[in-house]
Amino acid sequence: MTVVSRRAAVTIKDVAREAGVGLMTVSRVINGVPGRKFSEETAQRVRAAIKQLGYEPNHVARSLRGQRSGVIGLVTTNVADPFWASCARGVEMEARKQNYVPILVATDEDCLLEERQVAALQAHRVDGLLLVSTYRSKRTTLTSRLAGIPTVAMDRPITGFKTDCVLIQNDEATYNATRHLISHGHRKIAFVGYGERLYTVHQRIEGYARAMNEAGLAPLVCAGASDPSGARALAYDVLTQSAPPTAIFGSNSLTLHGVMEVAQSLGLRIPDDLALAGFEDFRWAQFVKPGLTVVRQPGEEMGRRAAQMLFERLAGKKGPPQRVVLESELVIRESCGCGAPAALTAAIA
Amino acid sequence: MTVVSRRAAVTIKDVAREAGVGLMTVSRVINGVPGRKFSEETAQRVRAAIKQLGYEPNHVARSLRGQRSGVIGLVTTNVADPFWASCARGVEMEARKQNYVPILVATDEDCLLEERQVAALQAHRVDGLLLVSTYRSKRTTLTSRLAGIPTVAMDRPITGFKTDCVLIQNDEATYNATRHLISHGHRKIAFVGYGERLYTVHQRIEGYARAMNEAGLAPLVCAGASDPSGARALAYDVLTQSAPPTAIFGSNSLTLHGVMEVAQSLGLRIPDDLALAGFEDFRWAQFVKPGLTVVRQPGEEMGRRAAQMLFERLAGKKGPPQRVVLESELVIRESCGCGAPAALTAAIA
DNA sequence: TTGTACGCGTTATCAA
DNA sequence: TTGATAACGCGTACAA
Numbered sequence: 191m192t193v194v195s196r197r198a199a200v201t202i203k204d205v206a207r208e209a210g211v212g213l214m215t216v217s218r219v220i221n222g223v224p225g226r227k228f229s230e231e232t233a234q235r236v237r238a239a240i241k242q243l244g245y246e247p248n249h250v251a252r253s254l255r256g257q258r259s260g261v262i263g264l265v266t267t268n269v270a271d272p273f274w275a276s277c278a279r280g281v282e283m284e285a286r287k288q289n290y291v292p293i294l295v296a297t298d299e300d301c302l303l304e305e306r307q308v309a310a311l312q313a314h315r316v317d318g319l320l321l322v323s324t325y326r327s328k329r330t331t332l333t334s335r336l337a338g339i340p341t342v343a344m345d346r347p348i349t350g351f352k353t354d355c356v357l358i359q360n361d362e363a364t365y366n367a368t369r370h371l372i373s374h375g376h377r378k379i380a381f382v383g384y385g386e387r388l389y390t391v392h393q394r395i396e397g398y399a400r401a402m403n404e405a406g407l408a409p410l411v412c413a414g415a416s417d418p419s420g421a422r423a424l425a426y427d428v429l430t431q432s433a434p435p436t437a438i439f440g441s442n443s444l445t446l447h448g449v450m451e452v453a454q455s456l457g458l459r460i461p462d463d464l465a466l467a468g469f470e471d472f473r474w475a476q477f478v479k480p481g482l483t484v485v486r487q488p489g490e491e492m493g494r495r496a497a498q499m500l501f502e503r504l505a506g507k508k509g510p511p512q513r514v515v516l517e518s519e520l521v522i523r524e525s526c527g528c529g530a531p532a533a534l535t536a537a538i539a
Numbered sequence: 540m541t542v543v544s545r546r547a548a549v550t551i552k553d554v555a556r557e558a559g560v561g562l563m564t565v566s567r568v569i570n571g572v573p574g575r576k577f578s579e580e581t582a583q584r585v586r587a588a589i590k591q592l593g594y595e596p597n598h599v600a601r602s603l604r605g606q607r608s609g610v611i612g613l614v615t616t617n618v619a620d621p622f623w624a625s626c627a628r629g630v631e632m633e634a635r636k637q638n639y640v641p642i643l644v645a646t647d648e649d650c651l652l653e654e655r656q657v658a659a660l661q662a663h664r665v666d667g668l669l670l671v672s673t674y675r676s677k678r679t680t681l682t683s684r685l686a687g688i689p690t691v692a693m694d695r696p697i698t699g700f701k702t703d704c705v706l707i708q709n710d711e712a713t714y715n716a717t718r719h720l721i722s723h724g725h726r727k728i729a730f731v732g733y734g735e736r737l738y739t740v741h742q743r744i745e746g747y748a749r750a751m752n753e754a755g756l757a758p759l760v761c762a763g764a765s766d767p768s769g770a771r772a773l774a775y776d777v778l779t780q781s782a783p784p785t786a787i788f789g790s791n792s793l794t795l796h797g798v799m800e801v802a803q804s805l806g807l808r809i810p811d812d813l814a815l816a817g818f819e820d821f822r823w824a825q826f827v828k829p830g831l832t833v834v835r836q837p838g839e840e841m842g843r844r845a846a847q848m849l850f851e852r853l854a855g856k857k858g859p860p861q862r863v864v865l866e867s868e869l870v871i872r873e874s875c876g877c878g879a880p881a882a883l884t885a886a887i888a
Numbered sequence: 889t890t891g892t893a894c895g896c897g898t899t900a901t902c903a904a
Numbered sequence: 905t906t907g908a909t910a911a912c913g914c915g916t917a918c919a920a
Contacts, residue, residue, distance in 0.1 A: 199664075199687070201913055212891045217915065228889065244680065250602045250664045251913035254896050259599065261642070261663065268628065270839065275624035282618065282645055291659060293610070294643040296631055310640060314598045314610065331593070338548075443822075450826055473792075474821065477799055479828030490619065550897055561907040566899060577905060600897035603912050 200243045209239035216240075220247060253315055262500060263311035263319045264292040266344075267299050272472055273443070273489045274322070277344065280493025281320055288501050290317075297324055299388070299416070305330040312339065318500045320493075323348040325387040340503040342496045346389035347513075354503065356496040356514045360390050363485040363518040364397030367467045368439060370483070370520065372405050374527040376437040376465055379410070380428050382421065382449060383441025386413040394441050394469070410435060421448035429456060429464070437526075440468030446482070466525040481523030488516050549592045558588035565589075569596060602664055611849060612660035612668045613641040615693075616648050621821055622792070622838045623671070626693065629842025630669055637850050639666075646673055648737075648765070654679040661688065667849045669842075672697040674736040689852040691845045695738035696862075703852065705845040705863045709739050712834040712867040713746030716816045717788060719832070719869065721754050723876040725786040725814060728759070729777050731770065731798060732790025735762040743790050743818070759784060770797035778805060778813070786875075789817030795831070815874040830872030837865050 202220075206213045211232055218228050219236040239245070253259035264281050266274040278294065285292050293311060297304040301324045311319060318340040326332065326349050333351040341348075343355035371379050381398045383391050391413060399409040412428050415421040425448050428435060440446030446468035450460070458464045460480055471486035495514055522528050555565045560581055567577050568585040588594075602608035613630050615623040627643065634641050642660060646653040650673045660668060667689040675681065675698050682700040690697075692704035720728050730747045732740050740762060748758040761777050764770040774797050777784060789795030795817035799809070807813045809829055820835035844863055871877055 199913090203913080213913095214891060214915085215889085218890090221915085232889085244683070246658055246662045248603075248664065248913050249662045250599055250608065251896090252915080253599045254597075254603050254898090254912090255914050255916085256896060257915075264643070269618060269631065270625045270628035272621060272624065275621065275627075276619045278624075278627075278643065279617065279619035279645075282643060286644070289659075291642045291644055291663065293640045294613070294627065294631060295635070295640055296628075309595060310638075313595050314640060334593075447822060447826075472823065473796060474823055474827055477796075477827045478823055479826070548897090551899095552897080562897095563899080563907060564905085567906090570899085581905085597897050600912090601899080603896090603914090604898045604900085605912060606899070 199248065200245045201248065202245070204243055205236065205239045205245050208243055209235045211236060258317045258504070259315050260290055261314065261316045262290055262292050262497075263308070263314075263316040263321075263339075264294050265297060265304065265307055265311070265319065265321045265323075266294075267297050267322055267324065269294065269296065271443075273470055273487065276489035277322075277493035280490035280495075281497045282493075284494045284497035284501070288497075290501070292320070297322070299324045301326045301328055301330055301332075305332050305335070308332060308335050318342070318504055320344055320496050320500060321348065322346060325349065325385070325389070327387070340500060342500045342503075344492055344496045352511045354496075354499045354512050356492050356499065356516065358390075358487050358492060358516045359518045360393035361397035361400070363520060364394040364439065364469075365401045366397075366520050367483070367485060368398045368401035369405075370522065370526055371437045371439065371465055371467055372401065372407070374437070374461075374465060376435075377407055378433070378435040379407070379437040379439060380412055380435040381410065381439050381441065382412045382415075382424050382428065383445050384413065384415050384421075386411070391441055398439055413441070415445065415448075418444050418448055421445040422452055425449040425452040429453065429458070435464075437465035437467075440466065442468070443470035443472065446470070446484070461525055461527040465527045471521050475521070476523070480525045482521075483523045483526035483528070484521055486519045486521050488518070492516055548597065549594050550597070551594070553592055554585065554588045554594050557592055558584045560585060607666045607853070608664045609639055610663065610665045611639055611641050611846075612657070612663075612665040612670075612688075613643050614646060614653065614656055614660070614668065614670045614672075615643075616646050616671055616673065618643065618645065620792075622819055622836065625838035626671075626842035629839035629844075630846045631842075633843045633846035633850070637846075639850070641669070646671070648673045650675045650677055650679055650681075654681050654684070657681060657684050667691070667853055669693055669845050669849060670697065671695060674698065674734075674738070676736070689849060691849045691852075693841055693845045701860045703845075703848045703861050705841050705848065705865065707739075707836050707841060707865045708867045709742035710746035710749070712869060713743040713788065713818075714750045715746075715869050716832070716834060717747045717750035718754075719871065719875055720786045720788065720814055720816055721750065721756070723786070723810075723814060725784075726756055727782070727784040728756070728786040728788060729761055729784040730759065730788050730790065731761045731764075731773050731777065732794050733762065733764050733770075735760070740790055747788055762790070764794065764797075767793050767797055770794040771801055774798040774801040778802065778807070784813075786814035786816075789815065791817070792819035792821065795819070795833070810874055810876040814876045820870050824870070825872070829874045831870075832872045832875035832877070833870055835868045835870050837867070841865055 202216050206216045219233045249260050295307040322344050341353045347355050386392050402409045412424045415424050440449050467483040469485050471484045475482045551565050555562050568582045598609050644656040671693050690702045696704050735741050751758045761773045764773050789798050816832040818834050820833045824831045
């Protein structure tokens, strides 16, 4: 692949020539050193030249020189998912404040791809990493790579690697949602979701199972899907067995959607024949009929907080890895069996 | 801001020493020049050393040396919007195929911010730009900056700058949707949307007005919102006037959502009291009641195609700017007044 | 207060 | 087939 011709970029040299000063004077004016080692008059000339030539400092050269690159890596599983999209938005806004830009890559929940992407980010000399890490089913060099770069884990801790992380309450939220379904009189409640090796799924199953056990009910976990059709298959199997559950907790938005599709195709009315609750609120959830009872996760805030923590580390903050857990919220609508469609929300402490 | 210590990276020099060869031999082995200018035996030694040391080529240095940086800029208005998120996803997937990574920045529909972001991308020496450009209400240096970087416009052309672009059919889709509403007997149909200076909004208004005029009806355009609350205000005004419209076309997802909220608060039944159609399909649209009749835009494909066009240019493709227009599709559900909730879709030629 | 020389990691060029 | 050298744009260390 050859590169097309590019307009010769204007460098610090051009500015120096234009302003009739040395290179370093220009550099100093640009970087505004603490000690003000130049006269205001020359500074004026330099600034004029910069403007005139439309000079823009070359981050690449700065970066090579050993300074910060001004780039961070943002590794999610798939930005098309609204939750990761809002997370990316939070990161982007925070990065902008700090004059940083994020490189966006995806792992598709594949630990090998995750490793490759982290390696690529490393090759681009990012100053830090924001990482949504996937369960590692194979040996990878991930943790040794991570040792070289300030990293903040988002949504899930990184297996075998202690670092700053921003998580969201999973168990407690699922516990409360399950209890809520139980309070509606359901005794057979299934948990449908992705593979339980995923940290968040595991946590959610824990909360679900705790609520079930406390109520003396037998947990019914259907985990192992990895895409929409898998979730549908799981839902179909559990809903067509001899004594199907009267309620289902959907571990994520895609799963919940799949359950709805299957329920509809089976002619099940919600919440009368099948009550539903699950994960992830979204803009239109109020207009879905029946309104969905879901756990709302602060995705944007997670991105923002993670970015903030990373920038603090980049600014030199010392200390042991920190763990921040953001609260989630159970938004009660109608799919659980509640009559009132009003904004009856219960905050989870 | 100081940078925390970073593990000293292993360079090509280390590899050369380890393998007992010169720098250039290593470089040649890595880059596998066409003419195979090295013996297989030395190549083996070099590859072994690379593996042993865990060497990873430094993109930053490559970039400085004048080669491609391996980075492209991806400028959208806001990734939290599902449409831009799917677009970003398309770009990301295509970039991955080409061993490129995208830097993600947002403009928030602000032309000044757009300029700043493009400048930042320039400073990072991106090889190319994928840009969702906003209407320029103020003088900016955008076009002169763009002259230096291969650029593909997405969703909207760039004012005053001819370049490759990937657009989506707006007028035709809106024309068809409006005609569909008219076919249901509506005579007073309002168009509610964002500012008409936005290219896409302008196009949609054209299609809407054409359908109205052809039917001998008077267009009723309520444009000028710039956020959800603005859209709600617009919807409220038009729905509470003396002779309110019996149907509304919502120019984007947020607007359509706002109209639904207002309609609900006014106790309007859809589609009986108010028929609705609008832009942007989404995963849950089938479960919204009534099902939403919307134009489905191929966001991911747009991102993918734009990225492909950019990489073709980066590979040296010559020729005048190309314009690709992707087809959109009217997904007919129930909000327009159609009874059948089935997947009755009409492709737009 | 200002300027010069060097090095960051890589590749193009040229010589061996 | 290989290696030495210069250059990319910038900032640090030092000299003027």
